[in-house]
Amino acid sequence: MSDNKQQPHDEAVENELKGVPEEFLDDGGDDDAEGGLEEALAQLRNDLETSKQETLYAKAETQNVRRRAEKDIADARAYAATGFARDILSVADNLARAIDAVPADLRDDDKFKGLVAGIEATQREIDKVFGQHGISRIAAMGLPLDPNQHQAMMEIPSKDHEPGTVIQEMQAGYMIRDRLLRPAMVAVAKKPD
Known part of the structure; x- marks a missing residue:
């Protein structure tokens, strides 16, 4: 009677094991089965760790793209x-020239x-609008030449100024917030010959 009960149970186990790869099946040696299970478990842990790392890298990349x-x-x-x-800077330049052209x-x-x-x-209004949009005039006169903001057009011999000092501004320069919009075109002092 015990043989009859065991036989359907064995068939059910065999049916369940049909889809399992052979390296996981017990071929009679308990040590081999344990070794196979440990290898499989180690491989699964390794795959899990790899997946965790890939997920972290993907999250970091997503955050970088968002930033x-x-x-x-x-x-x-x-x-x-x-x-x-x-x-519009050329319009502001022309207004300044128009004002300068009118004799006193x-x-x-x-x-x-x-x-x-x-x-x-009109010139005051343009300056006001420039200010509202973060556009500011670059200071030049009497300052040392700054190649990031000034464009030296010529050198003028001068005894009264240090060499490299801006002594004439030919065209005003402007910044938009912290970026250069247009460099100031200037003349700088040099030592007299």
Whole structure:
């Protein structure tokens, strides 16, 4: 009677083991079976550790991509007006030239007073808008030449200034926040011959 009960149980076990690879099956030696199971367990642990590392690397890469995208968006917002600002600088230059071209005696003349006041008001408004958008004029006169902000156009011999000092500004330079929009075109002092 025990043989009858054992036989269906053995068949069920055999049916369940049909899909299991042979290296995991017990071929009669307990040591081999334990060794195979330990190897399989070690391989699974190794695979798990590898998967954990790959997941950590993927998370880190995703975080880096997100940070880069956030920085790109912030830069796009901060510097979106760069092209337009560069183009409008020539308008500001022309307004400054127009004001400088009016002789002092005509500034007090009733006929020209309104014109000069209008040009000066327009220039103030442009400066105000520049300030609102983070555009600022680069200081140049009397400072040492800074190749990151100044473009030396010529050297002028001078006894009154240290060599390398900016003594003339031909065109104003501008920054947009912390980036150079246009360098100041300057003349620098050099030792007289």
